Amino acid sequence: MPVATSSKGQYLHGPKTLQLEERPLSAPGPDEVQIAIRSTTLCGSDVHYYTYNRNGSIEVKEPLCGGHEAAGVIVALGQDVQKFSVLRPGDKVAIESGVPCENCTKCCKGMYNVCSKLRFRSSGASFPHFQGTLQEYVNHPARWCHKLPESLSYDDGALLEPLSVCIHAVKKARMEKGQTCLVFGAGAVGLLSAAVAKIEHGNRVVIVDIDPGRVDFAVREGFADVGFTTTLKRGGTLEENLGVAKEVAVEIGKLSWPQGSEVGRFDVVLECTGVETCVHTSIYAADSGGKVVLIGMGTATQFWPISEITGREIDIISVWRYAFCYPRAIEIMDAVARQGLAPDVRKLITHRFKGLDSIPEAYETAAKTRDTRSQLVIKSVVNL
Structure with a gap:
């Protein structure tokens, strides 16, 4: 396959302002491979950048190509790649979009996900921005490309990125077999977190969301044992909001497992919304000595009931992306594809879009929970 010398992509120039651009592309560097992108699934952070031209406190400083959950086919190798890698032209690969320095203390400890020099595709955190995968081709370090088995499609490869986030979260929670788990948020990350808790530890799972369709999907497809649809209740003061949170935690605890026993409080809560x-x-729903894992990115500054946390020895665990999780993600996805491992995480892709011109519609759809035909939206993928 010939080396590409340019790449067309959709670049964000402001809130909901995309431009199709063709930019020059150099030959892959000595340790890089050139990849023709085939699938990119859209993430919540992509939608935030598209909608607001920022993600939380991170502002876009130059036109940004979105997309970081991606897979494609290798079309060319840098001159040194064959010395240290098994990758070859024609290989299907998933792209691990974060590229750390690999030399700092954090990298040397295996915590490359919090490397201060890490560059992450489609993120505005580093400048110049590390452009994303909603384009035809990218050059990417071979070290951070993962060869896919024949059983996996490009769409499967794209889903490995959010699946790795959830594997990392469950690892940090140090879950044990048979524990009870509450998941807040039945979007893609919440559903994948629930799936990992079940696959890795056989945990019983309750999932909570404000959208009844997503809750129904989670229970119907085996991501959760019990579903709970909550409402957006708001108090006028912090104390009133805490009171509402207590009430909701009690309501959830009074649910019953399929076997008939009361749910009660939880060993582990996976919070995937970031909403205060x-x-x-989550804190009130956790059992004494339990854990609350913060996965979702939401309200930047929050007030927590510290006395509840300290008085019942609840561990608050934060997670940021993932480290060394792609190999296990590939194993799980391969078992889903070849052995019918449940739940089937591939069902998260509900909407498919074809070609660069479809990307604006893909963004608009990914920002909703229902499409124009009232069909449930969980995950959108762009195929090139």
């Missing part, structure tokens, strides 16, 4: 009231409820 959901974090409050």
Whole structure:
């Protein structure tokens, strides 16, 4: 396959302002491979950048190509790649989009996900921005490309990125077999977190969301044993909001497992929304000595009931992306594809879009929970 010398992609120039651009592309560097992108699934952070031209406190400083959950086919190798890698032209690969320095203390300890020099595709955190995968081709370090088995499609490869986030979260929670687990948020990350808790530890799972369709999907497809649809209750003061959170935690605890026993409090709560009231409820819903794992990015500054945390020895665990999780993600996805391992995480892709011109519509759809035909939206993928 010939080496590409340019790449067309959709670049964000402001809130909901995309331009199709063709930019020059150099030959892959000595340790890089050139990849023709085939699938990119859209993430919540992509949608935030598209909608607001920022993600939380991170502002876009130059036109940004979105997309970081991606897979493609290798079309060319840098001159040194064959010396240290098994990758060859024609290989299907998933792209691990974060590229750390590999030399700092954090990298040497295996914590490359929090490397201060890490560059992450489609993120505005580093400048110049590390452009994303909603384009035809990218050059990427071979070290951070993962060869896919024949059983996996490009779409499967793209889903490995959010699946790795959830594997990392469950690892940090140090879950044990048979524990009970509450998941806040039935979007892609919440569903994948629930799936990992079940696959890795056989945990019983309750999932909570404000969208009844997503809750129904989670229970119907085996991501959770019990579902709970909550409402957006708001108090006028912090104390009133905490009171609402307590009430919701009690309501959840009064649910019953399929076997008939009361749910009660939880060994582990995986909070996948980042919404302050959901974090409050997570704390009240955790059992004494339990854990609350913060996965979702939401409200930047929050007030927590510290006395509840310290008085019942609840561990608050933060997670940021992932480290060394792709190999296990590939094993799980391969078992889903070849052995019918449940739940089937591939079902998270509900909407497919074809070609660069479809990307604006893909963004608009990914920002909703229902499409124009009232069909449930969980994950959108762009195929090139």
